[in-house]
Amino acid sequence: MVNTAWAVQILRTARATHVLLRGAYGRYLAVTGNEAPPGHKGFYVAQENFDDPEDVYVEWWTAAGKSGSVLLLHGTAGGLRALRANGRYRRWHTGVSVEAVNFSRVTSMMEWDVQVIPLLVERPPYQLRPPSAAILWHEDCGEEVEISVIRADNYGSTEGEGCCWIDMRFHGRSLTELGNELANRLGNSVEFENMTLCVQAGALARPTPLLTDLPLRDDPVFIVMFMVDTPGHNALRFPDLAAE
Numbered sequence: 416m417v418n419t420a421w422a423v424q425i426l427r428t429a430r431a432t433h434v435l436l437r438g439a440y441g442r443y444l445a446v447t448g449n450e451a452p453p454g455h456k457g458f459y460v461a462q463e464n465f466d467d468p469e470d471v472y473v474e475w476w477t478a479a480g481k482s483g484s485v486l487l488l489h490g491t492a493g494g495l496r497a498l499r500a501n502g503r504y505r506r507w508h509t510g511v512s513v514e515a516v517n518f519s520r521v522t523s524m525m526e527w528d529v530q531v532i533p534l535l536v537e538r539p540p541y542q543l544r545p546p547s548a549a550i551l552w553h554e555d556c557g558e559e560v561e562i563s564v565i566r567a568d569n570y571g572s573t574e575g576e577g578c579c580w581i582d583m584r585f586h587g588r589s590l591t592e593l594g595n596e597l598a599n600r601l602g603n604s605v606e607f608e609n610m611t612l613c614v615q616a617g618a619l620a621r622p623t624p625l626l627t628d629l630p631l632r633d634d635p636v637f638i639v640m641f642m643v644d645t646p647g648h649n650a651l652r653f654p655d656l657a658a659e
Contacts, residue, residue: 416476419483420530420532421436421437421438421444422436422438422623422654423435423436423437423529424436424437424476427487428468429605431476432476433474433475433476434474434475434476434477434487435465435473435475435657436475437620437621437623438462438488438614439621439623439626439646440462440614440623440630441467441615441616441622441623442462442464442465442614442616442617442620443462443463443464443473443616443617443620444460444461444469444474444475444498444511445460445462445463445472445473445498446458446489446496446598447459447460447461447472447488450511451501452510453553454501454505454508455501455508455510455512456499456501456512456514457496457499457512457515458496458513458514459512459659460498460511460513461505462514463616463617463622464616464620465616465617465618465619466617466618467619468619472571473489473491474489475487475490475498475510476488476543478486478518480521480525480526480527481523481526483528483588484526484527484528484529485526485527485528485529485552486498486516486521486525486526488514488516488526489501492577494515494545495511495516496514496515496516497512497514497515497516497521497525498512498513498525498527499511499514499522499524499525500512500524500525501524503524509528518645522532524526530544532653532654532655532658533655533658534593534652534653534654534655535652535653535655536649536652536653536656537653538611538624538626538651538653539626539653539654539655539657540591540656541591541626541627542591542603542627542656543589543591543627543628544625546618549577550587550588550631551631553632553633554633556559556631556632556633558586558587559584559585559586559628559633560584560585560588560633560634560636560648561582561583561585561633561635561636562573562581562582562583562584562585562593562635562636562637562638563581563582563636563638564580564583564597564637564638564639565571565578565580565581565582565636565637565638565639565640565644566578566582566601566639566640566642567580567639567640567641567656568647569642569645569647570645570646570647571572571641571644571645571646571647571648571650571651572647573639579612580637581600583596586633588628588629588630589628589629590627590628592613592624593629594612595607595608597610597611597612597640598610606626608643608644609643610640610642610643611623611624611625611640611641611643611648611651612624612638612639612640612641613625613636613638613639613640613641613651614637614639615637615638615639615657616638616639618650622623622639622651624653625638626650626653628655
């Protein structure tokens with residue numbers, strides 16, 4: 416599925432150069448102070464919005480691993496932690512977490528491969544749930560989600576005259592149904608196929624093309640709408656999901 420990898424984004428600040436790890440829904444992998452779930456080691460990591468340039472929780476740095484792999488590190492020498500996979504022996508523990516690391520003893524579960532995924536000008540096919548697939552709602556997740564949408568101008572800006580956020584309540588998580596509803600609101604014979612929706616997960620986040628159904632969480636979603644065949648849309652780049 417499209418949300419099993421992170422895109423690497425470089426962040427240069429007055430303090431240092433870091434990497435940000437951006438997921439399929441535009442949110443950034445962030446360290447928390449909460450313990451990891453049962454069966455996972457260390458501390459919990461979450462996917463969060465990026466609104467503040469001083470938000471150190473989303474900032475990572477790298478060190479060389481073995482055989483071309485990298486370690487993804489957070490913190491300082493006094494409290495250094497590494498991003499790690501789980502489930503070496505219990506395969507159903509698929510979440511990631513952060514754990515204190517000592518460079519004299521680095522487990523292979525802390526080593527990550529970096530792959531260059533080609534970028535495309537053409538939008539790849541959507542990866543959607545089958546229409547008949549049952550949605551397994553989380554106990555604390557409502558079926559409605561609050562969505563804020565803004566239509567970018569022809570040059571991809573959301574700060575031009577006439578650009579404004581529109582708030583709506585949307586039932587379900589279907590990308591196709593969301594696109595059709597937005598097209599109906601626009602009118603003027605606009606079709607979903609004539610637009611690309613991007614998630615804007617925070618004021619400082621990069622717009623991330625929405626290529627699959629919305630996540631099963633009910634926190635607000637901010638979406639930027641780009642119209643096909645405009646300079647703004649032509650500047651978008653999409654991951655080659657078929658790349659090996």
